[in-house]
Amino acid sequence: xVIMSRSTSKFDTKKVNxxxxxxxxxxxxAQMVKDLENTDxxxxxxxxLGYNMGIRLIEDFLAKTNTGRCFDLKDTADKIQTxxxxxxxxxxxxxxxxxxxxxxxxxxxSNPLTDLVELPDDxxxxxxxxxxxxxxxxxxxxxxxxxxxxxxxxxLKGDQNTEIRVKFIRRLEDAMPAGEE
Amino acid sequence: MSLxxxxxxxxxxxxxxxxxxSLSCFALLFSEVVQxxxxxxxxxxxxxxxxxxxxxxxGVKLIDLYFVRERNGKRxxxxxxxLLFVKSTLWKALFGREADKLEHSNDDENTYYLMEKDxxxxxxxxxxxxxxxxxxxxxxxxIIEAVLTGTGFSAKVTAHWHKGTTYMVKFDEAVIARDKQxxxx
Numbered sequence: 001x002v003i004m005s006r007s008t009s010k011f012d013t014k015k016v017n018x019x020x021x022x023x024x025x026x027x028x029x030a031q032m033v034k035d036l037e038n039t040d041x042x043x044x045x046x047x048x049l050g051y052n053m054g055i056r057l058i059e060d061f062l063a064k065t066n067t068g069r070c071f072d073l074k075d076t077a078d079k080i081q082t083x084x085x086x087x088x089x090x091x092x093x094x095x096x097x098x099x100x101x102x103x104x105x106x107x108x109x110s111n112p113l114t115d116l117v118e119l120p121d122d123x124x125x126x127x128x129x130x131x132x133x134x135x136x137x138x139x140x141x142x143x144x145x146x147x148x149x150x151x152x153x154x155x156l157k158g159d160q161n162t163e164i165r166v167k168f169i170r171r172l173e174d175a176m177p178a179g180e181e
Numbered sequence: 182m183s184l185x186x187x188x189x190x191x192x193x194x195x196x197x198x199x200x201x202x203s204l205s206c207f208a209l210l211f212s213e214v215v216q217x218x219x220x221x222x223x224x225x226x227x228x229x230x231x232x233x234x235x236x237x238x239x240g241v242k243l244i245d246l247y248f249v250r251e252r253n254g255k256r257x258x259x260x261x262x263x264l265l266f267v268k269s270t271l272w273k274a275l276f277g278r279e280a281d282k283l284e285h286s287n288d289d290e291n292t293y294y295l296m297e298k299d300x301x302x303x304x305x306x307x308x309x310x311x312x313x314x315x316x317x318x319x320x321x322x323x324i325i326e327a328v329l330t331g332t333g334f335s336a337k338v339t340a341h342w343h344k345g346t347t348y349m350v351k352f353d354e355a356v357i358a359r360d361k362q363x364x365x366x
Binding site for chain 1: 189190196198200201202203204205206207209210211213214216217221234235236238239242243246274275276277301
């Protein structure tokens with residue numbers, strides 16, 4: 001019998017250098033800032049890109065982890081935590097549960113997306129990590145969970161940690177194929 | 182301005198660059214990059230130019246990062262050495278292995294070829310039939326061009342479908358002439 005460790009190396013995912021991802025993402029964001037006048041539009045589009053990635057990442061996640069349905073939102077949070085480790089190589093803490101148990105946060109003390117990144121003063125309102133929020137929303141939508149996700153604290157703006165909030169909205173009854181709305 | 186609150190990125194130690202992210206994550210991100218560029222372009226050459234430009238943005242940043250980390254801040258002055266730097270150091274750091282081959286053109290002394298059978302960025306891309314000339318590795322060509330040009334070896338770098346992907350590096354006359362002078366001394 002093989003005893004599996006808690007580490008996610010058992011999922012045998014292929015890796016790439018994180019700086020390649022950091023800089024590729026940085027180049028894309030910089031290009032968007034040039035293309036779009038409004039910083040809020042950039043943030044929105046980043047969320048959208050993340051969503052597109054999320055709806056496909058979930059397949060990858062389910063295939064590699066062989067995971068089943070979640071029992072409750074706590075279970076979901078734990079699984080997303082695993083996904084963070086698998087895909088970004090960082091393990092966030094799950095905390096700040098709301099009293100009703102329908103909202104929680106991921107607290108990241110480091111984040112490969114923001115290594116080497118510094119926001120200039122005129123872009124302080126940019127939600128640079130919105131990609132992650134979008135990915136969470138997209139991935140969960142594919143397993144019939146409608147959630148909202150947003151950034152509460154941001155290391156790029158001088159906060160100690162990056163905090164990503166997730167709020168459960170409702171269960172989706174009909175699973176629509178990706179791209180049809 | 183309080184000093185503590187505004188610790189800039191330069192106050193932090195440089196990471197060792199050993200961090201890893203899953204390949205799926207990069208592949209999907211790159212797919213979004215390509216789609217973003219495609220939505221902004223009418224033609225294949227336009228799309229390639231956009232990818233090339235994004236690659237250059239990445240390349241410019243890599244110069245300082247890798248020369249400080251891997252070479253103690255010492256830059257190259259010889260043409261062959263900078264090409265080897267790209268083939269070995271840069272490739273290893275970015276893609277985990279050296280590029281497959283580096284060749285000098287027989288017909289044109291200003292031209293070098295860097296070959297890679299299976300570039301990381303093309304791994305999950307299937308090129309549609311009507312866009313068969315599209316090679317998304319122009320993104321990497323952009324990175325190479327920025328690194329060479331930014332270190333004083335002005336060149337144009339393009340990506341072609343030949344033995345996998347071949348990056349054609351065409352140096353400016355002046356660069357080749359200067360290199361010859363260096364050799365004569």
